[in-house]
Amino acid sequence: MIIKQPKPSALSEQVENMIEWLASYGKDERNGVSRLLYDPAWIAAQRAIEAKMNDLGLQVHYDDVGNLFGRAAGRDPEALVVLTGSHVDTVIGGGKYDGAYGIIAALIAVEHLLTQYGQPLKPIEVVSLCEEEGSRFPMTYWGSGNITGTKSREAIRNLKDASGMLFEQAMYNVGFGLGQHPQPQRSDLECFIELHIEQGQVLEREQKSIGVVSHIVGQRRYDITVHGESNHAGTTPMKWRHDAMFTAAELIRILMHRANTNEDGLVATVGRLDAKPNVGNVIAREVTFSLDVRHSDTETIRTFCEECFNEFESIAAQHGTRITYRKWMDEPPVAMDSAMNAATESILKREGISYQMMTSGAGHDSQVFGTHCPTALLFVPSRGGISHSPAEFTDTEDLQRGVRLLIDLLHQLAY
Amino acid sequence: MIIKQPKPSALSEQVENMIEWLASYGKDERNGVSRLLYDPAWIAAQRAIEAKMNDLGLQVHYDDVGNLFGRAAGRDPEALVVLTGSHVDTVIGGGKYDGAYGIIAALIAVEHLLTQYGQPLKPIEVVSLCEEEGSRFPMTYWGSGNITGTKSREAIRNLKDASGMLFEQAMYNVGFGLGQHPQPQRSDLECFIELHIEQGQVLEREQKSIGVVSHIVGQRRYDITVHGESNHAGTTPMKWRHDAMFTAAELIRILMHRANTNEDGLVATVGRLDAKPNVGNVIAREVTFSLDVRHSDTETIRTFCEECFNEFESIAAQHGTRITYRKWMDEPPVAMDSAMNAATESILKREGISYQMMTSGAGHDSQVFGTHCPTALLFVPSRGGISHSPAEFTDTEDLQRGVRLLIDLLHQLAY
Structure with a gap:
C-alpha cells in the first residue's frame, strides 16, 4: 500500500x-x-x-x-x-x-x-x-x-x-x-x-x-598485560632485557596482521596502551593494552583470539616476559x-x-x-x-x- | 708505592x-x-x-x-x-x-x-x-x-x-x-x-x-609521533584504517629487532608511549613514543637511526599514516x-x-x-x-x- x-x-x-x-x-x-x-x-x-x-x-x-x-x-x-x-x-x-x-x-x-x-x-x-x-x-x-x-x-x-x-x-x-x-x-x-x-x-x-x-556483531574486549622487568635504558644490554614494551609491540603487530588478513569482516582494535613507568629512559616493566574484537559469528571471534594468544605465548617466552589476560566483555x-x-x-x-x-x-x-x-x-x-x-x-x-x-x-x- | x-x-x-x-x-x-x-x-x-x-x-x-x-x-x-x-x-x-x-x-x-x-x-x-x-x-x-x-x-x-x-x-x-x-x-x-x-x-x-x-656513551633521544586517523573500532573495516597504534607497534618492533641484532653494544629503548585518544574502542589517531639510543660511537648511533627511519617510511606508506620526529637530545x-x-x-x-x-x-x-x-x-x-x-x-x-x-x-x- x-x-x-x-x-x-x-x-x-x-x-x-x-x-x-x-x-x-x-x-x-x-x-x-x-x-x-x-x-x-x-x-x-x-x-x-x-x-x-x-x-x-x-x-x-x-x-x-x-x-x-x-x-x-x-x-x-x-x-x-x-x-x-x-x-x-x-x-x-x-x-x-x-x-x-x-x-x-x-x-x-x-x-x-x-x-x-x-x-x-x-x-x-x-x-x-x-x-x-x-x-x-x-x-x-x-x-x-x-x-x-x-x-x-x-x-x-x-x-x-x-x-x-x-x-x-x-x-x-x-x-x-x-x-x-x-x-x-x-x-x-x-x-x-x-x-x-x-x-x-x-x-x-x-x-x-x-x-x-x-x-x-558480537564483541570481546580484553585488557592484556605484559609483565616484564624495569631496567635502566643505558646500562642494560639488549640481551638481558625483559622489555614489556617490545613484547607488547610484537603482540599488537600479530593481532593487526591476523585481523588484516581475515577476509571475513572481523575487526580488531588496540586503542589504548598504558606503560609503566612510562618514562623514556627506563625499560617498561609493565604494559597493558586493550583488545576489542568484533564479528557477526561468535566462533570466528573465539578462533581469532585463541590463535593470536597461542602465538603470543611463544613471543613472551622469547622475551622472558609474561602475559595476563582480563576478558571483561564477551557479547554474542x-x-x-x-x-x-x-x-x-x-x-x-x-x-x-x-x-x-x-x-x-x-x-x-x-x-x-x-x-x-x-x-x-x-x-x-x-x-x-x-x-x-x-x-x-x-x-x-x-x-x-x-x-x-x-x-x-x-x-x-x-x- | x-x-x-x-x-x-x-x-x-x-x-x-x-x-x-x-x-x-x-x-x-x-x-x-x-x-x-x-x-x-x-x-x-x-x-x-x-x-x-x-x-x-x-x-x-x-x-x-x-x-x-x-x-x-x-x-x-x-x-x-x-x-x-x-x-x-x-x-x-x-x-x-x-x-x-x-x-x-x-x-x-x-x-x-x-x-x-x-x-x-x-x-x-x-x-x-x-x-x-x-x-x-x-x-x-x-x-x-x-x-x-x-x-x-x-x-x-x-x-x-x-x-x-x-x-x-x-x-x-x-x-x-x-x-x-x-x-x-x-x-x-x-x-x-x-x-x-x-x-x-x-x-x-x-x-x-x-x-x-x-x-x-653518546645518546640521542627522540619523540616520534605517528599521525593516523581516529575511527570507530566497530564500524571501520580493517582495510580503511590508518591506525597510529598499529604503525607504532611496527616501528617499535623494527627498532628493537635492529638493536637486538647489533653486535656492538648499542642499546635502544622505547620506554614511553602515549596514544590519543587512548580509548579501547577508538582507533588511535596519534601515538607518540620515546626513543633513546646509546653507543660509544657517534657514527653507530647515526647509522642506526638513519636505517630505522628509512624503514619506518615504508611502513607509514603502507598504513597511510605519517611520522614526525623530534630529536631533543644528541650528546656525543x-x-x-x-x-x-x-x-x-x-x-x-x-x-x-x-x-x-x-x-x-x-x-x-x-x-x-x-x-x-x-x-x-x-x-x-x-x-x-x-x-x-x-x-x-x-x-x-x-x-x-x-x-x-x-x-x-x-x-x-x-x-
Missing part, C-alpha cells in the same frame, strides 16, 4: 529544526553536545521531549530509571506495543545525531501518522531512552537494559562518576530510583524499531541511502528480526531507495532489545563515518529519507 | 654508617630517599656534609648555585685542584647509593689521607654537586654544568617544577643565585674523579669488583682520561682486584667534567643492576674496596 507521506521540503525543514532543537540541550562552546545521564542538560532535554510528546497528544510517562515514553493508544485493547526511538544521552563532546535522530524521527513519524491516519490499531510508543553511551558512569545500555530486564539496580551499586558521585545518588537527585515512577521492565512489547546514524563509512562508500542491519552477536527486515526491504524496493544489508559493528540499544522482542535497526549515512564528535553529520536528504521509511514501516506494523 | 690503608673492618663500618647517615636526609616511608634540588631534605643533607667537612678541617664553601666544596690546601701554591665527589640530589624515591656513595667515599678518603700523610702537595677538594638527576626541574647536570661553564642562568629561565615554582625562585629561596657565594665556574681543576655505583648488571654478571669507564660520547685509567689499572693489578674496562651507558657528572679536565669514572657493582629505587644495593665489601681504590688514586695524584 502506498501511504501518504509528508512533503519532502516540509519534512526536511522539520527534521533539521528538530535536530538543532534537541542539540541545544547540552551544546558546548566547541559546538559539541554533552548530555550525560541525569545531568542538567539531560534533564532539560527529557523535559523538552516530554513537552513535545504532550503537544502531540501522546500519553507521557517516565519509568523509574528515567526512560521517557509517549504513547499513542491503539484501538485493539489486546495489542502489544510497537516501540520506536533511541537514546537521549551523548558522549562528552558528541554530535547532534547519535541517538537524537532516532527520537526525533519517531516523534515526527508518529505525529504524521496520527494526523493522516488517526488512532492506530496497535499502541505505538516513542521512547527517549535514558542512557546508552556509558559516558558518565562505567555502565552502558542502562535504559534498554532496564526495559528488557537485563540490567538492575544491583549492577550499579558503588559505581561512581569522575567526580566521585554515586550512580544511585545521581539518580535520586533528579527524582528517579525512588519508586515514584513505574518500574522500567516491560513485557508488553511487540517489537522495537531504532533509526540511527551509521557511525561508519559503509553507506557513504557504497553510495547507499539506507542500511538494513542483519545483526549486531544479536540477530535483528528477519520478518521486519523483509518488510523494510519491500518498502525500500517499492520506493526505489538504494540500501545495503549490513552488520552493525557498533553496539546499539537494538542489541539489547533484539534478545527480548523482534527488533529492526536501520541506518542512515554518516559523512566520513565520523561520530562521537562535533563533526558528526548526516545530510538532510538522508535524514528525511529515514523518517519516511519509519513512517511507512510503523504504518505497516501498527495500522 | 704501597700506601697505608684503613683496616678493612673499620672502613666497612665507617662506610656503612655514613651511607645510612646521608640517606637519613630525605628518607621516605617506603625506605626510598628523595632529595630534590633546593628542597628541605637537600638543604639538610648539604648542611650535614658541610659540618662533616668542617670536622675534617677542610676549607668549606658553597658556590652560587649550591655546589658544596671542602678543600684540603696543597703545599704547592701553583698546583691545580684534584677534585673528587658526586651529586647529592636523588630521583624521587631513589636509593641510598646513587651519588651519595661518591661523596661519602671522597670524605673518607680525604680524612684518611690527611691523617696518614698530612697536607697534600696539590689541593684536594671534595665536592657535593648540587644536582645531576633532573628530578625536580627539567634540567640535568646543573651542578657540574655550572662548574665547567656549560650551563648558565639563561638555561633555566622559566623552568618550573611540578608545583609551578620557578627554578630561579627555588634557588633564591634557599639563598643561592643571589651573588652571596662565589660564581660557580672553575678554571683551576687538574682532574676530577667520580666513584659511583654501576646502576647496571655488568660487574655482577661478570663477577668483577671495579668498573673502569673508558667512555660514557665522552672519553674518560686514559692516563688516569692507566694509573687506576696499575693500582688494581697491584692489589689483585678484579676489574672490567667498560662503557657507561648511563649519564654521569663525569661526562660534563670529561670535556673540561681529565676525568676518571669508577664503578662498584650494583646488586641486580637495580638503581633509582629503594632496592638499590651495593655490598659493603664492594663499597670499601672502592674507597680503598680512591685513597690510592688520590695519593698518587695529589701527594
